[in-house]
Amino acid sequence: MSSVSENALHLPGDSPLHRLAPQIKLVAAFGTVLCVVATPRTAFWAFGGFALLLGVLAGTARIPPGWLARRLLIELPFVALALVLPFALGGERAEVAGLALSVPGLLAGWNILAKGTLGLFTSLTLAATTSPRELLLGMQRLRTPSTLIMISSLMLRYVGVAVGEAGRMRLARISRGDDPRFLWQANATARSVGTLFLRCYERGERVHLAMVARGWSGELPEPGRGRPGARDWLLGLSPALVTAAIAGVALWTR
Amino acid sequence: MHTTPLALHMTDGLLNAPTALLFGAIALAGIGFSLGRARATLDDRTAPMAGLVAAFVFAAQMINFPVLPGVSGHLLGGALVAILVGPWVGTLCVSIVLVVQSLLFADGGLTMLGANITNMALIGTAAGYLVAVALRPLARRGRTGLLITAFLAGTINTVMASTGFLLEYWIGGTAGFSVAQAVLPMLGIHLLIGVGEGIITALTVGAVAAGRPDLILLLRESRQGERTRTREDENRRSQQRGTVEGTS
Numbered sequence: 001m002s003s004v005s006e007n008a009l010h011l012p013g014d015s016p017l018h019r020l021a022p023q024i025k026l027v028a029a030f031g032t033v034l035c036v037v038a039t040p041r042t043a044f045w046a047f048g049g050f051a052l053l054l055g056v057l058a059g060t061a062r063i064p065p066g067w068l069a070r071r072l073l074i075e076l077p078f079v080a081l082a083l084v085l086p087f088a089l090g091g092e093r094a095e096v097a098g099l100a101l102s103v104p105g106l107l108a109g110w111n112i113l114a115k116g117t118l119g120l121f122t123s124l125t126l127a128a129t130t131s132p133r134e135l136l137l138g139m140q141r142l143r144t145p146s147t148l149i150m151i152s153s154l155m156l157r158y159v160g161v162a163v164g165e166a167g168r169m170r171l172a173r174i175s176r177g178d179d180p181r182f183l184w185q186a187n188a189t190a191r192s193v194g195t196l197f198l199r200c201y202e203r204g205e206r207v208h209l210a211m212v213a214r215g216w217s218g219e220l221p222e223p224g225r226g227r228p229g230a231r232d233w234l235l236g237l238s239p240a241l242v243t244a245a246i247a248g249v250a251l252w253t254r
Numbered sequence: 255m256h257t258t259p260l261a262l263h264m265t266d267g268l269l270n271a272p273t274a275l276l277f278g279a280i281a282l283a284g285i286g287f288s289l290g291r292a293r294a295t296l297d298d299r300t301a302p303m304a305g306l307v308a309a310f311v312f313a314a315q316m317i318n319f320p321v322l323p324g325v326s327g328h329l330l331g332g333a334l335v336a337i338l339v340g341p342w343v344g345t346l347c348v349s350i351v352l353v354v355q356s357l358l359f360a361d362g363g364l365t366m367l368g369a370n371i372t373n374m375a376l377i378g379t380a381a382g383y384l385v386a387v388a389l390r391p392l393a394r395r396g397r398t399g400l401l402i403t404a405f406l407a408g409t410i411n412t413v414m415a416s417t418g419f420l421l422e423y424w425i426g427g428t429a430g431f432s433v434a435q436a437v438l439p440m441l442g443i444h445l446l447i448g449v450g451e452g453i454i455t456a457l458t459v460g461a462v463a464a465g466r467p468d469l470i471l472l473l474r475e476s477r478q479g480e481r482t483r484t485r486e487d488e489n490r491r492s493q494q495r496g497t498v499e500g501t502s
Binding site: 008009010026029030033034036037038041071078085088089108111112113114115116118119120122123124126127130132135145147148150151152153154155156157158159161162163165166170186187189190191192193194195196197198200201203204205207208211 | 265266267268269270271274275285286289292293301302303304305306307308309310312313314316317329334338346347350351353354356357358359360363364365428431450453454456457458459460461462464465466469
């Protein structure tokens with residue numbers, strides 16, 4: 001699983017956010033983002049409150065600000081959309097720095113920018129404080145069917161192998177002079193995708209046989225760990241509750 | 255430059271909250287249904303195989319292919335897995351990849367997870383598979399027919415997935431532009447990406463057909479009528495595996 005941990009965004013640590021039971025974190029993260037999305041876009045103060053809350057959480061979890069800022073750049077294409085909208089849309093115009101911009105466009109752009117960034121901020125905080133293994137445990141405790149958990153855990157265990165294999169094939173292609181620039185030059189790439197499928201599938205067959213040989217009966221044991229009580233749930237869900245309160249006030253005073 | 259994920263892994267705020275919840279429920283229902291069908295059609299080998307197929311989808315989505323100079327796309331994989339392992343396991347694999355990308359890699363908004371799963375795992379896979387099944391007689395005729403089938407399934411998979419976005423946007427979009435304004439650019443871009451997806455799907459299926467034709471579920475179903483594996487089938491497969499390993 002080492003390769004996945006390298007690629008995934010998990011930052012090992014021992015903050016209260018790291019220690020919180022994963023199922024609580026999952027519920028809290030989904031609840032928070034849903035409340036952010038439900039907030040009317042003209043309630044600007046509410047978005048300031050959300051950003052402050054998430055900032056406090058990231059600080060508690062000791063997530064480096066530079067790390068967060070770099071990962072927030074995934075948003076860039078949506079930022080581009082947000083910047084185009086004030087020019088592209090019609091309706092009422094407003095003068096901003098000498099340019100006549102569309103008011104609905106400005107609001108729509110702001111809406112995507114603010115909610116997208118806050119949503120990504122939440123996802124990053126969740127991903128940084130939850131390891132892949134904990135995430136699966138959380139999904140399992142939230143009653144995800146065991147077949148899905150099993151597929152997911154095997155996927156996470158072998159995704160590093162598959163990605164590494166794909167990387168080696170790419171290296172082999174490039175070192176033999178492959179430099180595709182047009183779609184009709186993609187033949188070698190596609191052949192490696194086909195080979196990758198064969199290798200993954202055959203590895204699956206071997207893994208299954210190895211599991212059977214070691215007495216696999218079709219169920220994964222759940223790692224024993226204390227279940228969280230009502231207090232943990234209340235504490236863990238408090239950011240989501242604060243978000244819900246802000247969103248409620250924003251909707252009320254609209 | 256990842257063109258496809260930018261276009262399809264939607265970010266939070268593009269759709270309003272009720273629409274996000276609606277498509278979350280649709281995604282859950284679709285995954286539940288696929289899970290039931292996958293259990294009914296495959297034996298206890300499901301989990302290890304499906305796990306490795308999901309790992310393959312994840313890795314394959316990281317391989318970029320050129321569309322035009324400076325623009326590259328990557329595989330969605332819905333039609334590809336539907337042809338190779340069937341629509342039910344395929345839907346599960348693509349869904350799991352999307353969930354992992356969203357929760358562990360922050361790729362695609364949490365509230366948009368339902369909509370993203372609906373587009374790529376449910377609509378895309380179903381569209382690709384229906385095309386493949388409709389063209390199965392052509393695919394059985396020979397390699398060219400199989401490649402054409404896979405190409406069309408891959409292309410339509412991508413275009414239909416973008417249609418899913420248009421539907422969601424029509425129900426609860428918040429970006430300010432109307433659906434009518436979005437239809438042509440969305441379909442145009444995704445037709446282009448879809449041609450790329452189709453070509454890669456076709457070449458990939460071609461490569462699998464050359465090495466292990468028995469692994470292509472679309473053809474296996476047509477040959478045996480049922481997809482349960484017999485003991486002879488099992489022996490044949492292990493023999494073939496031996497020869498493949500021997501030659502590689």
